[in-house]
Amino acid sequence: MLKALIFDMDGTLVHSDPVHLEAFAEVLKAEGVDINEEIYRSKIIGRTNEAIFASLLPHLPVEEHEAYADEKEATFRRMAMELKPLEGLLELLDWAEAHGIKVALVTNAPRLNADHMLDVLGLAERFPVQVTIEEVEPGKPDPLPYLTALERLGIKAEEAVAFEDSPSGMRAAKAAGLFSFGVLTGLTRDEMREIGADGAIVTFHDRALWEILEHRAAS
Incomplete structure (x- = not known):
């Protein structure tokens, strides 16, 4: 039986990747690093800031990686004020609530970003269970963030559906x-x-999704 939906944030709740790309490009131009679509897809998307900056700025010490990461996230929050939820998300969350299905957020983003994005999207009250990068080590691709969410939800893996980009x-x-x-x-x-x-x-309007969800919710 379906008991929970677990969502990633960037690229899943919202198409925020273009804004992240722009923020990385602005911050890293001082180091002569050109961030384009290919670099973003191959070295940035879905990875932790620790891994990203170690890859992009291998000549700098960890302390400077951390400083650049903080600057990049502040730049992103400044830029990301007009984003909207991905099409169909609000209807899906309403359906989950009506059927007693829990929802959770699992993201490699820092807490400041998660709070900011959920506020911008009007979703701050919709995710009672949230797992951000500060709460787990290691982050994705390790399964620990999802295992942590399952534990907090009090359910088994087979009782949930995840959404990732x-x-x-x-x-x-x-x-x-x-x-x-x-x-x-x-x-x-x-x-x-x-x-x-x-x-x-x-x-989230795709029929293939709803066929699965309705079947599993009725099981």
Whole structure:
């Protein structure tokens, strides 16, 4: 029986990747690092800031990585004031509430970003269970963030469905044993399938999603 829906944040609740790309580009131009779509997809999307800045600025010490990460996140929050929930998300959350299905957030983003984005999207009260990067070590692609959410929800992996947009997030969800949908805001359907997604959707209106959810909710 379906008891919970567990969501990643960036690229899943909201198509925020273009804003993240812009923030990385602005902050890293001082180091002569050009952030384009290819770099964003291969070295940034879904990864922790620790891993991102170690990869992009290997010549700098960890302390400077942390300083750049803080600057990048502050820049992102400044830029991300007009984002809207991904199409169909609000209807899905309403359906979950009406059916007594819990919802949770699992993100590699820091707490400041999670609070900011949920406020901007008008979703601050919709996610009673939230797991951010400060609360778990390691983050995705390790399954620990999802295992932590399952523990807090008080359910088993087979009783939940996860939504992810990145390779690291999908690998984390699948390693935790969850049936998982890939949200196609950054990857293609084939790319999602290759990293283990059970299904792929463009928006939360997709019929393929609702067929699964309604079946599992009725089981």
